[in-house]
Amino acid sequence: MVPTSYYMILSGILFTIGVLGVLVKRNPIVIFMCIELMLNAANIAFVALGRHFAQVNGQMYVIFALAVAAAEVSVGLGIIVSIFRTRESINVDEMNLMKF
Amino acid sequence: MPVTAPSSSEYLPIIVFTLVGIGFVGATLLFSRLIQPHAPSKAKNSTYECGVAPTGNAWQQFNPHYYLFALLFVVFDVEAAFLYPWALAYRRVGMYAVGEMILFVVLLGAGLVYAWRRGALEWE
Amino acid sequence: MTDYRPLAPYALLTILALAVALLGTVPAARRSGALGWITAIGAGLALFISSQSPEATPWLGMLRLDAFSKACNVIFLAALAIISIASTAEEHRTAFAGEFYALLTLSTVGLMLMGASGGLLTMYLGLELSTIALFALAGFSKREKRSAEAALKLLILGSVASAVVLYGASIVYGVLGTTQFFEMSAAMSHPHAAGASAALYFGITFIVAGLAFKVAAVPFHLWAPDVYEGAPSLVTAFLSTASKAGGFAALLRFLGSVQVPEDRTISTLLIVLSAISMIVGNLSALSQKNFKRMLGYSGVAQSGYILTALAAGSATSKTISSALMYLLLYAFTNVAAFLVAQAIHDATGSDQISALRGLHRRRPTLAFCAVVVMFSLGGIPPLAGFVGKLYLFTAAWDGGQRCLVLIGALTSVAALYYYLMVVRQIYLLDPEDDRKITVAPAIVMAISLCTAAILAIGIYPRPFVTMGEAAASAVQVTSVAHQREAAPVVAASDVSSPHLRP
Numbered sequence: 001m002v003p004t005s006y007y008m009i010l011s012g013i014l015f016t017i018g019v020l021g022v023l024v025k026r027n028p029i030v031i032f033m034c035i036e037l038m039l040n041a042a043n044i045a046f047v048a049l050g051r052h053f054a055q056v057n058g059q060m061y062v063i064f065a066l067a068v069a070a071a072e073v074s075v076g077l078g079i080i081v082s083i084f085r086t087r088e089s090i091n092v093d094e095m096n097l098m099k100f
Numbered sequence: 101m102p103v104t105a106p107s108s109s110e111y112l113p114i115i116v117f118t119l120v121g122i123g124f125v126g127a128t129l130l131f132s133r134l135i136q137p138h139a140p141s142k143a144k145n146s147t148y149e150c151g152v153a154p155t156g157n158a159w160q161q162f163n164p165h166y167y168l169f170a171l172l173f174v175v176f177d178v179e180a181a182f183l184y185p186w187a188l189a190y191r192r193v194g195m196y197a198v199g200e201m202i203l204f205v206v207l208l209g210a211g212l213v214y215a216w217r218r219g220a221l222e223w224e
Numbered sequence: 225m226t227d228y229r230p231l232a233p234y235a236l237l238t239i240l241a242l243a244v245a246l247l248g249t250v251p252a253a254r255r256s257g258a259l260g261w262i263t264a265i266g267a268g269l270a271l272f273i274s275s276q277s278p279e280a281t282p283w284l285g286m287l288r289l290d291a292f293s294k295a296c297n298v299i300f301l302a303a304l305a306i307i308s309i310a311s312t313a314e315e316h317r318t319a320f321a322g323e324f325y326a327l328l329t330l331s332t333v334g335l336m337l338m339g340a341s342g343g344l345l346t347m348y349l350g351l352e353l354s355t356i357a358l359f360a361l362a363g364f365s366k367r368e369k370r371s372a373e374a375a376l377k378l379l380i381l382g383s384v385a386s387a388v389v390l391y392g393a394s395i396v397y398g399v400l401g402t403t404q405f406f407e408m409s410a411a412m413s414h415p416h417a418a419g420a421s422a423a424l425y426f427g428i429t430f431i432v433a434g435l436a437f438k439v440a441a442v443p444f445h446l447w448a449p450d451v452y453e454g455a456p457s458l459v460t461a462f463l464s465t466a467s468k469a470g471g472f473a474a475l476l477r478f479l480g481s482v483q484v485p486e487d488r489t490i491s492t493l494l495i496v497l498s499a500i501s502m503i504v505g506n507l508s509a510l511s512q513k514n515f516k517r518m519l520g521y522s523g524v525a526q527s528g529y530i531l532t533a534l535a536a537g538s539a540t541s542k543t544i545s546s547a548l549m550y551l552l553l554y555a556f557t558n559v560a561a562f563l564v565a566q567a568i569h570d571a572t573g574s575d576q577i578s579a580l581r582g583l584h585r586r587r588p589t590l591a592f593c594a595v596v597v598m599f600s601l602g603g604i605p606p607l608a609g610f611v612g613k614l615y616l617f618t619a620a621w622d623g624g625q626r627c628l629v630l631i632g633a634l635t636s637v638a639a640l641y642y643y644l645m646v647v648r649q650i651y652l653l654d655p656e657d658d659r660k661i662t663v664a665p666a667i668v669m670a671i672s673l674c675t676a677a678i679l680a681i682g683i684y685p686r687p688f689v690t691m692g693e694a695a696a697s698a699v700q701v702t703s704v705a706h707q708r709e710a711a712p713v714v715a716a717s718d719v720s721s722p723h724l725r726p
Contacts, residue, residue, distance in 0.1 A: 008398065022384055023704050031380055038387035045394035052403050056466055059401075063181055065390060068352045070178045072383055074171045079375045081368045092380070093131060096546055210242045217249035 004015050007048030015041035026092055028080050030071065168220045172212070179208055230277040230289040233270040234333060240266040248322010260312035260666075263325040267305040267332070271297065273507035279698075281342060285404055288342040288477075288698075293500060295548050295695035296339030296473040301554045302677075303466040304332045306670045310459050310563050313570075313664030324364060333358035335470035339477065341681070344393040344403035344431070347474050351389060351438065354470055355382045358463055362455040374454025381447045392430025399424045405481040412484060413577065425489045425510040431478065432493060438471030441531060442501040445524045448509075452520035457569060460516060461562035463521045465555040471550055472530060476544055479534065480699040492533035499631055501528030506635040509642050515577045516565050518642060519558065522601060525639060526554055532632055533616045536623020543623065545692025546615035553600070553608035553681045560597045560674035563667055564590065571661035577646055582655025590663055591650050593675045593714055600678045601644035603636055608681035708709060 014037055023035030043062045050058015147154045182204065190197035215221065225595035239627035244263055247253045274297045279290045308325060315321045334353030359382065363375025400411040412424070415676050433444060435440045440448040452460045484490055505525030512518035530550055533543045563576060567590060586590040613636070617629045681688060 011391075011394070018387070019384075022380070028376060028380065030227065032383070035383045035387055038384070039390060041388065042390040043392040045391070049394065049398045052398075055401075057403070058397070060185075061393075061397075064345060064349060065187060066181055067178045068349065068356075068386075070174050072352065072359075072386075072476075074174055075356050076379050076383065077167070077428055079359060079363050079372070079379050080169070082363065083372045083376055086367070086369055086372055092376070154719075205240075207242070210246070214245050214249065217246065 004048050004052040007044055011041040011045040011048070013041075014038075014044065026084075028092055029077075029091055030078075031092070036069060037072070039065060118202070139207060151175060168215075172220070175208065177212065227280040228282060230253055230274075230280045231282065231287075232277060234336060236270050236273065236518050237329050237333045237336075238240045238307075241326040241333070244329065245322050245326035246324070248320065252370065252489055254315070254319070254321055257312050257339070257537040258609060259321050259325050260308045261316055263307045263308040263329060266329070267301045271301040271305070274298075274301070285342045285406065287337070287340050287581035288345050289340050290695075290698035291691075292473075292477065292544070292548075292698040293336070293340035293690050296469065298691070299469045299473075299548075300332050300335045300339070300466045302408060302468075303462060303559055304553070305327060305461050305557050306556075306673055307458055309673075310461075310566070310670035311669045314458065314566075314649050314665040318362070324361070327357040327361050330354075330567045331361070331462070332466065333465055335473070337567075339473035340469045340620065341405075341474065341477055343405055344396065344478075347478065348390055348393060350470070350514065351434075351474065351602075352386055353494060354467060355386060355438070358459070358467060358531060361459045362451055362463070364459060365380045365456050368454075370454035371456060374451040377447050377560045378451045381437065385434045385444070388430050388437075389434030390429045392434065395427030395430065399609040400489065401429060408482045412482070422482075426489060427495060428482075428484065432475070432490070435471050435475050435478070435638070436497055439468050439475070439527045439530075440520075440524050441497045442504045442520075443500070443507070444523060445527075446553050448524055449517045449520035452577070453514055453517045454674045456518065457562045457566035461566075462521070464562065464690075465558045468523065468527065469555060470529075471493065472547060475534065475700060476547060480544055480696075491535055491537070493724040494531055495625065496532035498535050498628055501525060502635045503528075503630055506639045510638065512642070514575050515563070515568070515580065515646070516575050518646075519561055519565070522639065522642070523558065526601075527560075527574065527633065528635075529613060530585045531614055532620040532625055532628045535628060535647050536620040536625040540619070541693055541696035542615075542621060544696035545689060546612070546619040548692040548695055549681075549685065550612040556674045556677040556681070557597055557600045557609060557639050559676070560593065560671050561601065563671050563674070564594045564597065566662045567667050567671070570667075571663065578650055580646060580649045581653050582658075584660060585649040585655050586661045587663060589668070590671070594650055595647050596675050596678060598643045598646050600682070602640045604640075606682045610684075611682050611685045615685075625658060 002024055012075075018038035018041060025031050025034060027041045031042065046058045046061045046065070046097050048058070050056065050061075183201070186197060186201050190201070240263065244259055248259060248261070253259065274294055277289070280289050281290075307328065311321075311324065318324065331354045334350045334355070336358065337350030337353065338347055339350075341350055359375060359379045362378045363372050364377075365371040393403060396408070399409050402408055402411060414726070435446075437444040448464075452464060455463065479490065480716075502525050505521050505528055509521035509525065510517050512521060530547050533547050533550075537543055568579050568583075569575055580594070583594065596607065600607040603609045603613045605611075617632055620632070621629050
């Protein structure tokens with residue numbers, strides 16, 4: 001049986017990759033994929049810990065988190081599409097109408 | 101604990117199967133590369149689309165209407181994620197679970213009615 | 225059998241949101257301007273039902289419908305009702321009025337869930353429900369580039385914040401084996417828990433950081449000025465009051481009912497957040513030319529004031545009651561401030577502070593309300609802002625955070641400068657254009673309601689303090705209470721696990 005700590009390490013690595021991607025990438029769709037990675041890191045941790053504690057709760061959280069992530073992506077893509085329509089570019093570096 | 105952990109020897113067939121799969125595909129490609137005659141032409145280099153001559157660019161933009169359908173699909177796709185655990189649990193929970201699921205589906209249905217009223221299901 | 229009657233306000237608001245969204249697709253209903261009034265009346269009704277309903281903890285303690293959640297509902301629903309009334313003035317301009325009210329209402333339901341959460345899962349779901357609705361609302365005037373940009377900024381940073389909360393929750397679950405607040409307290413006081421405390425603090429820090437984003441505390445505030453400036457003023461009014469109150473409600477619920485033994489780490493975190501929020505928020509606001517952006521930075525500073533009380537001890541009755549009371553009066557004050565911004569924008573097309581110039585000649589009643597609001601934000605007696613700040617700083621002082629109170633007092637003086645600069649524009653300078661400006665009656669009515677509330681709370685704060693104290697006693701844990709709460713939940717999850725496992 002694979003020890004729970006392996007899953008936790010995997011989830012930590014995925015979360016870190018997600019955070020780095022959000023910081024480094026310039027395309028909002030790719031940033032969104034990185035955010036999904038962060039959410040899925042938490043999901044992996046929940047499932048693995050649910051098995052570790054022999055509780056069904058862990059899997060229950062994941063179902064809710066998945067539904068929430070789907071809703072977030074739907075709204076997010078809608079916003080990105082509408083931005084693309086107004087300015088023909090979705091590079092986050094060009095989102096600079098408002099500054100100090 | 102109802103989970104029976106697979107021991108490492110149970111993974112052995114999977115590893116063998118993976119290796120055989122990779123080896124078979126690799127060997128076939130290598131062998132055909134070795135014995136084939138090399139005579140490229142324009143028709144041969146074009147993208148294979150089931151025998152029909154390909155039209156347009158693969159990077160063309162899609163109609164944004166597909167996006168609306170995709171959204172509606174995601175909603176009902178995620179609904180299925182809730183229906184599976186419900187299907188497993190409802191025998192124990194009984195009519196209460198049926199009521200809750202009806203409520204859930206009615207809420208989603210209201211969303212669908214809204215999308216319909218807003219004309220999201222029509223092409224112009 | 226669990227008592228489901230206290231869920232009535234939540235059900236009412238959900239049905240209201242669906243009904244308003246569907247009504248919005250009927251052109252006749254959209255033109256009449258009735259949708260906003262329906263929403264406002266629904267919010268008022270929900271508030272009444274919520275105040276009358278008994279207390280309950282349905283669904284194995286996932287929700288805690290008690291005096292605390294009722295007190296939070298007052299804040300959220302008051303903000304929803306007032307903003308809905310004001311929005312009726314703008315309803316004819318958009319074809320999507322139904323969606324606007326539906327999203328506002330759904331966001332409110334999310335915030336109410338945060339206030340009533342009995343565990344991290346409910347808190348996360350409430351957080352996401354309110355935030356996702358706000359993504360769409362921030363970009364509501366989608367033809368305007370600023371609004372779309374605000375929506376994208378809120379979307380990316382908000383999603384990251386909620387992912388951070390979820391990851392923190394997974395770590396806490398790993399350490400304690402539960403995500404229900406009362407069980408968490410029980411697990412922490414368990415003798416075996418000591419070894420895992422570093423990971424536990426890590427997880428709690430993640431959750432606090434995610435919620436600090438929601439309340440726009442420095443260094444998680446970077447979205448706030450941009451989004452406040454870019455989003456439509458009516459949305460900003462909600463975002464800066466109800467949404468912020470939701471973040472604080474979750475923080476109070478979480479930190480108040482989960483008592484970390486000897487929690488030096490968490491209080492240090494809160495002290496730092498509070499101090500830099502007050503300093504950075506107030507200093508950045510000094511140099512702003514845009515009225516909404518200035519209010520954005522001022523909001524960051526106000527979060528810092530509330531955090532002083534939290535840093536002094538999140539579970540004391542003074543902290544919780546003073547924070548709730550401040551959030552309530554801040555809701556009235558800031559909603560009024562952004563409605564003034566909306567009125568000025570409608571009349572002059574500008575969001576700059578200079579657009580307020582000579583307002584006392586152009587529209588005396590609006591000028592009076594705006595000045596009351598500015599004085600209340602600046603904390604001048606006898607207005608609500610003064611009373612609220614007094615309670616907050618007293619709670620912090622009694623909790624031993626004297627240094628923070630000192631920083632708070634000093635930065636408040638700096639803050640007075642930029643609030644008084646606005647008052648100077650309104651009253652002391654003569655307008656370039658002497659003509660009267662017209663303001664929609666609905667907005668005037670909403671601003672007057674807020675101003676009346678600011679004066680009332682300032683002069684007679686007693687009932688609100690009592691409400692806050694009742695809420696505080698509901699959050700606090702006695703060892704008897706969490707043993708009684710913990711037992712059935714653990715049993716239920718143990719029993720159900722083999723059956724759902726193939």
